[in-house]
Amino acid sequence: MMDGKGILKGMGVTLMRFLGTYTADMSWWFKHNFSSRYYNKAGIENRMSKDARGIFTVQYPEEKLPVPEEFRFIPFLLYEEGENGEKKERCTSCGICAKVCPPQCIWIVRTSDPETGRPVPEPKEFYIDVDICMNCGLCAEYCPFDAIKMDHDYELSVYDRHARNIFDHEKLLKSVSYYASIRPANYAREEAARAEAEAAKAARKKPA
Ligand code: SF4
Ligand code: SF4
Numbered sequence: 156m157m158d159g160k161g162i163l164k165g166m167g168v169t170l171m172r173f174l175g176t177y178t179a180d181m182s183w184w185f186k187h188n189f190s191s192r193y194y195n196k197a198g199i200e201n202r203m204s205k206d207a208r209g210i211f212t213v214q215y216p217e218e219k220l221p222v223p224e225e226f227r228f229i230p231f232l233l234y235e236e237g238e239n240g241e242k243k244e245r246c247t248s249c250g251i252c253a254k255v256c257p258p259q260c261i262w263i264v265r266t267s268d269p270e271t272g273r274p275v276p277e278p279k280e281f282y283i284d285v286d287i288c289m290n291c292g293l294c295a296e297y298c299p300f301d302a303i304k305m306d307h308d309y310e311l312s313v314y315d316r317h318a319r320n321i322f323d324h325e326k327l328l329k330s331v332s333y334y335a336s337i338r339p340a341n342y343a344r345e346e347a348a349r350a351e352a353e354a355a356k357a358a359r360k361k362p363a
Contacts, residue, residue: 176209
C-alpha cells in the first residue's frame with residue numbers, strides 16, 4: 156500500500172543534502188583559514204572525494220575537474236627546448252601517423268633540400284582537422300619517435316571551424332616539458348626506455 160513514506164524519505168534525503176551544502180561550506184571555511192572550498196584545487200579535490208557533503212556543483216568554466224593522465228583529446232607535436240630557446244622538433248615527417256589515422260584527418264608536407272631535392276626529416280607543414288579527429292590516440296601509439304602525443308585540453312568551441320579548427324604546424328607544437336607536466340608517468344617510462352636503449356647501443360659499440 157502506498158502511504159507516502161517513501162516520498163517523505165526521499166524528500167528528507169534531498170533536504171539533508173541541501174542543508175549539508177551550507178554546513179560543509181561553513182566547516183571548510185572555519186578549518187581552512189576562512190577560505191572557500193570553491194575555485195581552488197584543494198576545494199575541488201574535497202568536493203570530488205567520498206567525504207564530500209552537500210551539493211557541489213562545479214562552477215564551470217571558472218572551475219574545471221582534473222582529468223586523469225590517460226585522458227586524451229587532440230594530438231600535439233613535441234619539441235625539445237634547446238639551450239638558446241630554439242625548438243628541436245621530434246617529428247621526422249615519416250607519415251606513419253597520417254597512414255594509421257582512421258578518419259584520415261592528418262596532412263603532412265615533407266621538407267625537401269632546396270639544392271638536391273632530397274627529403275629532409277622534418278615537416279614543412281603539418282595539419283590536423285581537430286573536428287574530424289576522433290581522439291583514438293593511434294597516431295601517438297604508432298609514432299616511432301614519440302613525436303606526437305594526446306593533449307588534455309578539451310575546450311575547442313569556436314565560431315569558425317575552418318579558420319580555427321584545422322590546427323597547423325605552429326599551433327600543434329608544444330614543448331616536451333608541457334608533455335611531462337600532463338603525463339608524468341608516461342614521460343618517465345619513455346625516458347627510462349630511451350636511456351636503456353642508448354646504454355645498450357653504447358655497450359654494443361664498445362670494443363671487446
Ligand atoms: S608525428 Fe611521428 S609518426 Fe607522425 S610523421 Fe612525425 S615522426 Fe612520423
Ligand atoms: S587521435 Fe586518432 S583520429 Fe585523431 S589524429 Fe590521431 S589517429 Fe587520427
